[in-house]
Amino acid sequence: MLWRYKPKADxxxxxxxxxxxxxxxxxxxxxxxxxxxxxxxxxxxKDKLPLCKRFGAAVHIVYFHTIVIAAVIIFLTMLVYMxxxxxxxxx
Amino acid sequence: xxxxxxxxxxxxxxxxxxxxxxxxxDKINKPETNIFFQLALxxxxxxxxxxxxxxxxxxxxxKMDLYHVGLLFFFVFYMIAPRxxxxxxxxxxxxxxxxxxxxxxxxxxxxxxxxNICCMVDGKPTGVLNHVYIWMEALGFDTRY
Numbered sequence: 001m002l003w004r005y006k007p008k009a010d011x012x013x014x015x016x017x018x019x020x021x022x023x024x025x026x027x028x029x030x031x032x033x034x035x036x037x038x039x040x041x042x043x044x045x046k047d048k049l050p051l052c053k054r055f056g057a058a059v060h061i062v063y064f065h066t067i068v069i070a071a072v073i074i075f076l077t078m079l080v081y082m083x084x085x086x087x088x089x090x091x
Numbered sequence: 092x093x094x095x096x097x098x099x100x101x102x103x104x105x106x107x108x109x110x111x112x113x114x115x116x117d118k119i120n121k122p123e124t125n126i127f128f129q130l131a132l133x134x135x136x137x138x139x140x141x142x143x144x145x146x147x148x149x150x151x152x153x154k155m156d157l158y159h160v161g162l163l164f165f166f167v168f169y170m171i172a173p174r175x176x177x178x179x180x181x182x183x184x185x186x187x188x189x190x191x192x193x194x195x196x197x198x199x200x201x202x203x204x205x206x207n208i209c210c211m212v213d214g215k216p217t218g219v220l221n222h223v224y225i226w227m228e229a230l231g232f233d234t235r236y
Contacts, residue, residue: 010149011191014162017142018184021177024135030177038136045133048126 139177143169158190158231194234197227201234 028034046052143166150163165183169176204220216224227233 010145011187013145014149015184015187015191017138017145018180018187020135021138021142022180022184024138025177025180030174034136037132041129041133041136044122044124045126045129048122048129 139169139173154231156229156231161186161231190231193232197232198234 028037146162146166146169150159150166152159165176165186204216215221224233228235
């Protein structure tokens with residue numbers, strides 16, 4: 001009865017992720033050693049999985065196009081919203 | 092899944108930093124290493140992205156208190172200086188674990204106060220205790236959200 005509080009799932013997720021990041025920083029560091037391990041992992045994965053290269057390139061293209069399209073949509077929405085408010089103000 | 096658990100067990104149990112890193116770099120360069128282990132390591136390398144998404148989504152909940160605002164501050168610190176943030180990641184770990192333990196303790200204290208009839212009227216705090224409850228809510232120490 002006393003232990004009725006159940007921490008939310010996001011609290012445990014944050015704890016797990018921060019622990020993993022903490023251990024990664026402890027083991028691989030943040031500067032040169034980490035960059036070395038990162039490059040080695042990516043190189044080996046590209047050698048092992050040739051499809052990775054194409055897939056990675058496709059993901060990058062889709063990702064950056066999505067960002068640009070979203071930015072344009074947000075900008076146009078902002079303009080429409082401002083115009084709408086401006087009409088309300090002057091009328 | 093197996094590779095993830097293997098990586099997690101290695102992360103938890105291996106305390107010798109230099110030995111592990113040398114082993115790890117040897118392991119990566121060998122072609123006979125399990126591909127799933129390498130993929131799990133690759134996920135670990137790019138861990139910051141889900142971490143920051145979790146921080147922002149947690150920080151933007153409906154409940155606005157110091158705990159959730161603090162998470163947004165952590166996100167801002169990461170955006171300003173990612174390497175410094177990674178070097179001081181222990182602070183975030185302590186922050187996350189402290190609030191889980193603290194909310195358990197808060198529940199125990201709340202149960203004790205609810206059993207004390209002088210403090211509560213119809214299950215609601217009165218007098219000074221009401222102000223304490225409000226402050227606890229503002230600081231993010233309470234459990235109602």
